[in-house]
Amino acid sequence: MITFGEWLPDQPDFSNAGVVEATNVIPAANGYRSLPGFVQYSNAASNTILNIFAAKQNDGSVKLFAGDSAKLYSFNAGTTNLDDISKAGTPAYDLVSGERWGFVQFGDTIIASGGSGEELQKFQLGIDSAFSDLSGTPPKADFLAVVRDFVWTANIDEGSGRVPYKVRWSGFNDITSWVSGTDQSDFQEIPDAGAITGMVGGEYCTILMERAIIRATYSGPPLIWQFDKVETARGCQVPGSVCNIGHMVFYLSDDGFYMFDGTRSQPIGAEKVNRFFLEDDFNISYKDKMTSTVDPQNQIAIWSYVSNSSIDGTPDRLLIFNYALNRWSLANVRNDLIAPFFTPGYTLEDLDNLSSSVDALPASLDSALYKGGQFIFGGALGGNIHAFSGSPIAATVTTGEAAVQVGNHAIITRVYPYHEGGDVAISVGLRGTPTDLVSYVSGGNTNASGFVPFRAHDRYHRVKMELTGDWSYAHGVDIDVRAVGRR
Numbered sequence: 001m002i003t004f005g006e007w008l009p010d011q012p013d014f015s016n017a018g019v020v021e022a023t024n025v026i027p028a029a030n031g032y033r034s035l036p037g038f039v040q041y042s043n044a045a046s047n048t049i050l051n052i053f054a055a056k057q058n059d060g061s062v063k064l065f066a067g068d069s070a071k072l073y074s075f076n077a078g079t080t081n082l083d084d085i086s087k088a089g090t091p092a093y094d095l096v097s098g099e100r101w102g103f104v105q106f107g108d109t110i111i112a113s114g115g116s117g118e119e120l121q122k123f124q125l126g127i128d129s130a131f132s133d134l135s136g137t138p139p140k141a142d143f144l145a146v147v148r149d150f151v152w153t154a155n156i157d158e159g160s161g162r163v164p165y166k167v168r169w170s171g172f173n174d175i176t177s178w179v180s181g182t183d184q185s186d187f188q189e190i191p192d193a194g195a196i197t198g199m200v201g202g203e204y205c206t207i208l209m210e211r212a213i214i215r216a217t218y219s220g221p222p223l224i225w226q227f228d229k230v231e232t233a234r235g236c237q238v239p240g241s242v243c244n245i246g247h248m249v250f251y252l253s254d255d256g257f258y259m260f261d262g263t264r265s266q267p268i269g270a271e272k273v274n275r276f277f278l279e280d281d282f283n284i285s286y287k288d289k290m291t292s293t294v295d296p297q298n299q300i301a302i303w304s305y306v307s308n309s310s311i312d313g314t315p316d317r318l319l320i321f322n323y324a325l326n327r328w329s330l331a332n333v334r335n336d337l338i339a340p341f342f343t344p345g346y347t348l349e350d351l352d353n354l355s356s357s358v359d360a361l362p363a364s365l366d367s368a369l370y371k372g373g374q375f376i377f378g379g380a381l382g383g384n385i386h387a388f389s390g391s392p393i394a395a396t397v398t399t400g401e402a403a404v405q406v407g408n409h410a411i412i413t414r415v416y417p418y419h420e421g422g423d424v425a426i427s428v429g430l431r432g433t434p435t436d437l438v439s440y441v442s443g444g445n446t447n448a449s450g451f452v453p454f455r456a457h458d459r460y461h462r463v464k465m466e467l468t469g470d471w472s473y474a475h476g477v478d479i480d481v482r483a484v485g486r487r
Contacts, residue, residue, distance in 0.1 A: 001418060002463070003476040004031045004397050006327050009276035014434045014460065016400030021464070024395040026298055026320060027327035031475040032397055034422075034467070037390025038333050042066075043081045044383035045073055050095065052378070052385060053103030054341035055110050057125045062342045065110065065123075066385060067101035070094065072112065072121065072131050075385065082385075085123070085130045093118050098288040100240075102144040104201075106151055106175050113144045116157040120144075122175070136176035139168050142239075145201030148218055149173040150184070152205055154196045164195035167207060167216075169225075184224050190214060193235065198242030200249050206260065208236040208251055213260055231265050234258070240290035243301055248323070250292070250301045259323070268321060273328050277319060281307050289315050291337050295377040299324040304338045304379070331393070335386065338379035392422065397474050398464040401429070405483040411457035414480035415443060416450055422471025430458035440464065457484055 006018035007027070013020045025032035047068035055063050064075035066082055070091040073082035086092035095101070099115035111134060112121040120134040120141070141153035151170040156163055168187040171177025180186045190196075194210025205216040205225075213231035218224070234253040236242060241252035249260040256274030258265040269277070286306035294301050300322050307317045318331040318338070378387035404410040417424045424446065429438045443452035463477050 001416075001476045001478050002399055004399070004474060006272070007329050008272055008400075010271050010273060011400075012434075013401045013438075013462070015402065018400060019397055020400055020462065021396055021398035022329040023397075024331045024333075024393040025329045025397060025474065026300060027322040027325055027329050028473065029325060031473060032329060032395070033474075034392035034395065034472050035331055036388045037393050038335060038379070038381070038386050038388055039390035040381075040384050041080075041378060041387045041389075042075055042385040043079070045082045046071055046383065048336050048382055049380035049385065050099070051101040051103065051337065052339040052341050052380060053101075053105075053110070053112075054343075055103075055105045055125060056342065058108060063125060064341055064343075064385075065103060065112075066380070067093075067112065067114070068095075068383065069099075072101070082383075087121065087131050087133065099142070100291075102142070104144045104146050104151065106146055109175060111144060111151060111175065113141045113153065115142055116140050116155070116162045120153075134175065136170075136178045138170070138175075138178045141168075143196065143199040145199045145205060147201040147205040147216070148203060151175050152199060152201060154199045154207065163189070165190050165193070165209070167196070167199070167205075184221065186224055188216075188225070188227060190227070193229070197236040197239045198249075198251065200242070200244045200247070202247055204247075204262075206244075206247065206249055206262070208242055208249070208260075210237060211235040213265070215262065230263060231260065234265065238287050238290050240288070241292050241303060243292040243294050243303075245294045245296055245301075245323075250294070250321070250323075252290075252303070257321070268323075268326065269328075273319065281309075281317065283308050283310065286310075286313055286315075289313070289336075291315070291339070291379070293338050293340055293377075293379075295340060297375060298322075298377070302338055302377075304333075304335055333393075335379050335381050338377075340375060340377055341385075343374045343376055392467075392469070392471055394466070394468045395471070395474070396464060396466050398429070399462050399477065401431070401460050401462040403459055404461055404479075404481045408483045409457055409459055410461065410481050411484050412454050412461055412463075412479050412481050414451040414453060415463055416478035417446060417452065417465055418475035418477065419465070419467060419471060420473040420475075422467050422469035424471075425466040425468075426452045426477070427464045427466075428454055428456040429462040429464060430456060431460040432458055434460065438462070451480075 007022035008018040066073045071086045102113045110123040121131040122134040139156035142155035145152045171183025171185040177183040193212035198208035200206040207214040236251040257269035283306045292303045303319045310316045427440045427442045441456045
């Protein structure tokens with residue numbers, strides 16, 4: 001069997017050791033798995049959703065938040081509405097182009113940042129019914145993170161203008177203490193590495209900048225934090241490209257995709273997808289629309305972006321990286337945001353609000369979508385939250401090209417597809433020379449003997465598998481071939 005290998009668009013089609021196309025699939029160890037459809041989960045917000053955040057309350061229940069340019073919302077499982085829980089005022093907020101909401105949970109309090117024009121917002125779970133300004137005069141900020149017992153802000157505005165290379169943190173275990181020198185609250189400017197483009201919390205703080213990566217480690221009074229420039233060879237250029245699982249941080253630099261492990265960066269896209277992404281597919285004019293996230297259940301990092309094929313500037317691609325296998329794939333999905341979240345619990349009465357028909361529900365009844373506290377990979381399109389919980393998306397996997405009989409024409413007479421579930425259509429791509437355009441010959445349906453008959457002859461061959469319906473796994477193909485002589 002010719003097992004479907006890595007997707008390697010940066011390599012030439014001829015003699016490509018992997019596959020030349022892997023679209024609408026998730027990389028797996030011996031092939032590719034299906035990608036669920038991106039289906040609507042909520043009713044609409046007033047404007048395009050700019051972020052989603054799920055918080056767990058002390059009793060284990062989940063509260064799902066979202067924000068657009070003018071409002072903050074709470075998802076109502078009983079009605080599927082996004083209830084307005086903004087602070088008082090009309091409009092409550094005014095995020096400008098390129099700004100997004102950031103959310104963190106500190107104990108039982110949700111803190112939200114809306115960029116350099118908005119006061120930090122807070123919502124105390126179980127007590128508050130609406131957001132309000134966080135007390136203690138914290139700075140306005142583009143980025144938020146929880147680092148040990150502190151809330152950190154970056155790219156801040158303290159009233160005298162934005163300082164894109166400055167971080168500031170709260171007092172020890174006190175989100176309302178922001179006086180420098182009090183309760184270990186303080187700030188740090190990093191003026192020699194450009195603007196801060198991302199920040200990741202945890203036991204230490206990872207600060208991604210345009211020309212460096214900084215690690216801040218807690219040392220206690222009097223210094224409080226030790227700042228080390230651990231990466232100087234490169235930095236992060238697109239804020240929306242930063243995502244992480246634990247302290248494994250993925251980001252996009254000038255020359256491609258990297259993974260930072262706390263001490264150094266490792267290339268993950270070199271000679272695989274970097275040239276395809278940077279030179280052929282990514283529309284850099286819309287780099288502010290990039291979002292990224294990690295789906296730990298599938299062990300993948302995902303980047304959403306606007307491709308050169310997008311006709312209206314809406315993100316239309318997902319670049320998917322399986323960090324356990326170091327393998328990539330691509331998906332064509334229109335979205336404005338990708339983000340993970342946890343689901344609130346549904347009752348049978350709540351399902352009636354989703355749809356009056358079981359067949360029209362956005363996922364099957366046994367889906368994690370309806371179980372409270374279940375992780376879901378999703379996002380938003382326009383004003384609606386969406387989730388990847390639908391039927392499998394139609395997918396395509398194409399093998400690399402080979403000269404089956406070196407120097408000779410060859411004829412493929414049979415193709416045996418190996419897949420699980422769904423329907424498959426097979427075609428064979430042909431070329432006479434490596435500079436010719438590829439011409440595809442379509443086969444019929446798989447017959448009772450398990451193969452698709454062909455009479456496809458030329459010097460160079462590749463096999464395309466197109467999967468539809470309720471498919472789950474694509475393994476590879478077998479072919480029967482024979483030489484037909486020289487020409």
